């Protein structure tokens with residue numbers, strides 16, 4: 001892990017979680033147009049990394065396009081198995097994702113917890129699997145509306161991350177995504193102050209478990225109704241290093257505008 005890195009040295013990451021949208025042909029068209037749009041806008045990818053997370057069936061197509069045209073767009077899976085191979089019907093091994101040049105993998109998204117009963121222990125095992133295969137996990141944590149009412153904004157995400165990091169391999173990179181469940185798909189984003197409060201607490205957990213240098217170098221994203229109209233506020237916060245975007249990542253101009261958040265921040 002790199003030496004001490006201050007916030008202004010963490011390269012922001014704008015990640016688009018497509019969820020169950022865009023088939024392999026649509027993914028080729030979308031990624032090509034995204035690359036052209038950002039190139040035409042003279043986006044400096046050193047100021048903000050871009051990653052897309054298509055459905056599994058699209059990954060080979062996206063990999064082929066990105067490699068063939070040398071596009072500066074990273075990509076990853078929306079989940080992975082805690083197992084490497086064997087009788088796990090329907091699961092996807094980290095080995096297979098790595099074979100497709102995926103750089104990242106989303107782990108523990110609240111929709112996996114909600115619809116597939118994933119527990120914090122399951123997510124820790126998936127973090128370990130990602131690291132076994134040299135893939136950077138984007139570890140999702142976030143409180144429900146009930147959690148917020150009963151415990152405040154930070155308690156549950158902090159507890160979730162502490163368990164998830166039990167699977168982290170020393171020296172392997174992680175990304176953390178704070179996604180308050182009540183903000184996902186609702187159009188009601190957290191305030192930038194709320195995001196800062198929780199992201200700072202999450203950086204404290206990373207420091208506790210993995211050390212200060214890792215904590216300083218780790219990018220912590222906000223997700224939950226991120227739009228071009230609100231990204232600048234989040235990116236002004238010291239402990240927010242990017243966004244995990246859902247619905248808006250399927251809208252080309254909107255997502256490109258989120259990626260180019262500096263033009264809103266004026267930096």
Ligand SMILES: O=C(CO)COP(=O)(O)O
Pocket residue numbers: 017109179183184185186187223224225226244245246247248
């Ligand atoms: O779940 C999310 C990203 O993983 C956020 O979704 P929305 O941006 O649609 O709220």
